[in-house]
Amino acid sequence: xxxxxxxxxxxxxxxxxxxxxxxxxxxxxxxxxxxxxxxxxxxxxxxxxxxxxxxxxxxxxxxxxxxxxxxxxxxxxxxxxxxxxxxxxxxxxxxxxxxxxxxxxxxxxxxxxxxxxxxxxxxxxxxxxxxxxxxxxxxxxxxxxxxxxxxxxxxxxxxxxxxxxxxxxxxxxxxxxxxxxxxxxxxxxxxxxxxxxxxxxxxxxxxxxxxxxxxxxxxxxxxxxxxxxxxxxxxxxxxxxxxxxxxxxxxx
Amino acid sequence: xxxxxxxxxxxxxxxxxxxxxxxxxxxxxxxxxxxxxxxxxxxxxxxxxxxxxxxxxxxxxxxxxxxxxxxxxxxxxxxxxxxxxxxxxxxxxxxxxxxxxxxxxxxxxxxxxxxxxxxxxxxxxxxxxxxxxxxxxxxxxxxxxxxxxxxxxxxxxxxxxxxxxxxxxxxxxxxxxxxxxxxxxxxxxxxxxxxxxxxxxxxxxxxxxxxxxxxxxxxxxxxxxxxxxxxxxxxxxxxxxxxxxxxxxxxxxxxxxxxxxxxxxxxxxxxxxxxxxxxxxxxxxxxxxxxxxxxxxxxxxxxxxxxxxxxxxxxxxxxxxxxxxxxxxxxxxxxxxxxxxxx
Amino acid sequence: xxxxxxxxxxxxxxxxxxxxxxxxxxxxxxxxxxxxxxxxxxxxxxxxxxxxxxxxxxxxxxxxxxxxxxxxxxxxxxxxxxxxxxxxxxxxxxxxxxxxxxxxxxxxxxxxxxxxxxxxxxxxxxxxxxxxxxxxxxxxxxxxxxxxxxxxxxxxxxxxxxxxxxxxxxxxxxxxxxxxxxxxxxxxxxxxxxxxxxxxxxxxxxxxxxxxxxxxxxxxxxxxxxxxxxxxxxxxxxxxxxxxxxxxxxxxxxxxxxxxxxxxxxxxxxxxxxxxxxxxxxxxxxxxxxxxxxxxxx
Ligand SMILES: Nc1ncnc2c1ncn2[C@@H]1O[C@H](COP(=O)(O)OP(=O)(O)O)[C@@H](O)[C@H]1O
Ligand SMILES: [Mg+2]
Numbered sequence: 001x002x003x004x005x006x007x008x009x010x011x012x013x014x015x016x017x018x019x020x021x022x023x024x025x026x027x028x029x030x031x032x033x034x035x036x037x038x039x040x041x042x043x044x045x046x047x048x049x050x051x052x053x054x055x056x057x058x059x060x061x062x063x064x065x066x067x068x069x070x071x072x073x074x075x076x077x078x079x080x081x082x083x084x085x086x087x088x089x090x091x092x093x094x095x096x097x098x099x100x101x102x103x104x105x106x107x108x109x110x111x112x113x114x115x116x117x118x119x120x121x122x123x124x125x126x127x128x129x130x131x132x133x134x135x136x137x138x139x140x141x142x143x144x145x146x147x148x149x150x151x152x153x154x155x156x157x158x159x160x161x162x163x164x165x166x167x168x169x170x171x172x173x174x175x176x177x178x179x180x181x182x183x184x185x186x187x188x189x190x191x192x193x194x195x196x197x198x199x200x201x202x203x204x205x206x207x208x209x210x211x212x213x214x215x216x217x218x219x220x221x222x223x224x225x226x227x228x229x230x231x232x233x234x235x236x237x238x239x240x241x242x243x244x245x246x247x248x249x250x251x252x
Numbered sequence: 253x254x255x256x257x258x259x260x261x262x263x264x265x266x267x268x269x270x271x272x273x274x275x276x277x278x279x280x281x282x283x284x285x286x287x288x289x290x291x292x293x294x295x296x297x298x299x300x301x302x303x304x305x306x307x308x309x310x311x312x313x314x315x316x317x318x319x320x321x322x323x324x325x326x327x328x329x330x331x332x333x334x335x336x337x338x339x340x341x342x343x344x345x346x347x348x349x350x351x352x353x354x355x356x357x358x359x360x361x362x363x364x365x366x367x368x369x370x371x372x373x374x375x376x377x378x379x380x381x382x383x384x385x386x387x388x389x390x391x392x393x394x395x396x397x398x399x400x401x402x403x404x405x406x407x408x409x410x411x412x413x414x415x416x417x418x419x420x421x422x423x424x425x426x427x428x429x430x431x432x433x434x435x436x437x438x439x440x441x442x443x444x445x446x447x448x449x450x451x452x453x454x455x456x457x458x459x460x461x462x463x464x465x466x467x468x469x470x471x472x473x474x475x476x477x478x479x480x481x482x483x484x485x486x487x488x489x490x491x492x493x494x495x496x497x498x499x500x501x502x503x504x505x506x507x508x509x510x511x512x513x514x515x516x517x518x519x520x521x522x523x524x525x526x527x528x529x530x531x532x533x534x535x536x537x538x539x540x541x542x543x544x545x546x547x548x549x550x551x552x553x554x555x556x557x558x559x560x561x562x563x564x565x566x567x568x569x570x571x572x573x574x575x576x577x578x579x580x581x582x583x584x585x586x587x588x589x590x591x592x593x594x595x
Numbered sequence: 596x597x598x599x600x601x602x603x604x605x606x607x608x609x610x611x612x613x614x615x616x617x618x619x620x621x622x623x624x625x626x627x628x629x630x631x632x633x634x635x636x637x638x639x640x641x642x643x644x645x646x647x648x649x650x651x652x653x654x655x656x657x658x659x660x661x662x663x664x665x666x667x668x669x670x671x672x673x674x675x676x677x678x679x680x681x682x683x684x685x686x687x688x689x690x691x692x693x694x695x696x697x698x699x700x701x702x703x704x705x706x707x708x709x710x711x712x713x714x715x716x717x718x719x720x721x722x723x724x725x726x727x728x729x730x731x732x733x734x735x736x737x738x739x740x741x742x743x744x745x746x747x748x749x750x751x752x753x754x755x756x757x758x759x760x761x762x763x764x765x766x767x768x769x770x771x772x773x774x775x776x777x778x779x780x781x782x783x784x785x786x787x788x789x790x791x792x793x794x795x796x797x798x799x800x801x802x803x804x805x806x807x808x809x810x811x812x813x814x815x816x817x818x819x820x821x822x823x824x825x826x827x828x829x830x831x832x833x834x835x836x837x838x839x840x841x842x843x844x845x846x847x848x849x850x851x852x853x854x855x856x857x858x859x860x861x862x863x864x865x866x867x868x869x870x871x872x873x874x875x876x877x878x879x880x881x882x883x884x885x886x887x888x889x890x891x892x893x
Binding site: 314315316380383384385386387388390391392394395396398399402403405406509512513516557558559560561562563565566567568569570573574575577 | 685689695697699700705707872880
């Protein structure tokens with residue numbers, strides 16, 4: 001295997017643009033180290049993709065950013081070190097996540113799921129407008145607003161999970177495999193939605209195994225394997241590299 | 253000739269070490285102890301057998317059992333009903349049905365019958381209990397405790413309820429119970445290290461994985477459950493054969509919690525933990541009880557403090573759960589403290 | 596006919612008390628998998644608070660009742676902080692044993708610092724007087740108890756459906772970690788659950804004390820044992836299950852009292868527990884078990 005490129009591409013962005021900066025991150029599940037010292041940047045208003053096969057450590061990285069998983073190393077969010085903060089404090093500072101497996105509250109109604117997403121939102125009128133906004137974007141959610149969220153299809157649940165995350169009006173959105181297990185048509189819808197969010201200026205860290213689709217959207221991408229970042233570059237650069245295909249398909 | 257596995261052989265080493273401790277405590281008490289101390293140590297050994305019976309099921313299947321004192325009671329009453337002379341039963345149980353007052357057997361046969369009765373009852377209940385998930389099983393054991401106690405209280409014509417069932421021949425002394433406790437330690441260790449015990453512990457850690465490997469979890473749980481009940485019956489018999497009188501009260505919640513605390517403190521996963529917890533709490537509580545009476549210590553006249561032993565017992569449970577849920581011993585048996593781990 | 600109605604109303608009021616207690620257990624269990632056996636001692640705290648008021652010669656029933664409820668809520672919160680926080684992540688068995696430990700400690704604290712013997716509390720006798728409507732004889736206390744339970748159920752439902760924290764409590768029963776990922780502080784959710792649980796215990800305490808007229812260290816043990824049974828029968832962790840289980844248990848108990856011959860009177864509890872065991876064997880997760888796997892706890 002060829003050595004990875006330099007970990008931090010200093011020329012890529014000026015310090016000021018960086019919204020999320022991770023350096024030398026190690027993530028642990030109990031005694032097991034799942035991520036072995038990775039570094040990455042997410043710039044304001046950009047969509048950054050984290051690619052890699054199953055078990056590469058992508059979800060672990062997301063969990064470390066939200067504070068769910070134990071980690072060492074530096075996590076800076078908007079020029080503030082947050083690695084010692086509690087999960088709740090990190091969310092309050094503007095991080096929202098649509099987690100792997102969606103994890104909607106299936107025993108709550110759709111409306112209640114969205115309400116919980118805006119748990120920290122004080123402005124009731126704003127909350128109402130946001131809910132209306134999402135309902136107009138996803139009419140199916142509006143139709144079934146008072147039904148248990150567990151009755152939604154996988155694609156609808158994913159929409160709900162993203163909408164729930166955005167109800168918090170976050171500064172950065174972490175998306176963990178939003179296309180996992182969905183039909184191609186739905187996958188396209190989800191990526192369209194992510195594209196729209198990006199166009200509106202949302203900062204996004206998109207974790208995916210579906211490299212083709214993710215690279216269409218992403219401004220920059222990191223490729224992870226076995227807990228390390230093995231390559232990174234713009235979508236064009238990575239899209240042309242054999243390394244990507246080799247890593248993702250397991251044919252090395 | 254029974255072939256023992258490697259782990260069973262190291263289990264026997266551990267059992268021998270524990271046996272040595274039990275013998276030393278027993279002999280020292282016999283030679284130096286007052287009557288009161290002998291009685292105290294005897295009851296510690298009975299509780300040890302109870303805790304061992306509890307450990308067989310709880311420690312290997314990892315399901316909390318709250319009915320153990322009931323099985324101890326069943327063993328005690330069954331033996332007492334068989335062994336007590338007719339002339340005494342005629343007086344104490346004048347209304348006994350089914351001719352229960354019209355016979356008496358020798359102590360060995362009585363004990364055997366008591367063990368069989370307890371084992372059969374445990375087997376029948378176990379058929380249901382082993383199929384339940386952990387907390388559900390615990391609740392059914394709680395129901396068993398309440399029901400058995402209610403029967404003891406209700407059928408005063410057989411059990412005399414909260415009154416003393418007296419006249420049981422006092423055939424055991426401290427030596428007997430030390431021997432039986434050692435036997436129980438050996439049985440528990442051999443079971444723990446047997447293929448059944450190992451599989452059962454593995455399935456408690458990972459039920460799905462063990463089932464996928466073909467472990468028959470219900471069968472193994474049932475074996476541990478019945479074996480535990482047999483040991484509990486033996487404990488009940490030891491209790492009855494030493495004291496000569498029994499009543500329903502000692503086989504209820506207080507005793508359940510006391511013995512549970514012993515097992516939890518020492519560590520329910522190991523036999524060593526059971527032994528250690530039993531002695532720590534038995535002797536520790538005795539110290540606390542002394543404080544309860546309001547003694548004069550270092551020139552300070554302490555006030556009477558009823559309830560101190562209860563507070564200590566509860567605090568032991570709470571602190572163990574908070575600080576070291578697997579108890580003092582964790583997963584370590586006594587022999588691993590002496591043998592250096594080799595990889 | 597009148598007899599049937601009479602017994603039906605008895606069953607309802609028995610059930611109301613069990614439902615009140617069972618809800619208090621279920622709300623805590625639903626979010627942290629803890630079978631809180633120390634719930635009974637929370638009730639006793641309420642009872643001893645009434646004793647304290649009597650000692651201070653405060654007889655105003657509103658103050659006495661409010662004081663008991665507030666004391667129960669504070670006690671519940673305190674237990675969460677001191678005893679149950681360390682075992683938050685632990686399995687249900689560890690939690691159950693901790694709760695048993697707490698229960699033993701508190702019972703003995705009452706025994707040591709107050710008295711092992713029952714202490715009379717007369718300030719609530721006024722709640723209990725006989726009523727006769729159309730030939731059916733009732734105690735006013737039964738009516739109050741049933742009404743209170745109904746009000747509590749409605750209020751709890753509103754809280755759980757209309758407030759963010761209420762939604763969080765419901766969501767936490769499924770996936771606590773995800774609730775934290777919406778930014779709601781876990782400690783607040785736990786505190787809320789224990790506060791509600793304490794409130795329910797405090798209310799139950801008023802009725803138990805008004806009926807018994809005395810408090811001793813074991814005041815709460817039996818009622819909570821029954822409430823526990825109600826939870827199990829209804830489906831542990833399910834709030835509707837707790838209510839259903841409570842009323843079902845009330846019905847079973849009254850039926851046992853009515854149908855069992857006098858000579859078997861002492862066996863009521865045994866039969867009740869036998870039915871519980873049978874229900875569990877028939878449906879191991881209770882009648883209305885929460886349908887979905889519990890998510891990871893914290
Ligand atoms: N909760 C956990 N406990 C133990 N190991 C875990 C846990 N979660 C993930 N792992 C391990 O960490 C590694 C990375 O997993 P993960 O971050 O989920 O990868 P990805 O999201 O890229 O598929 C895997 O080897 C996985 O087995
Ligand atoms: Mg993943």
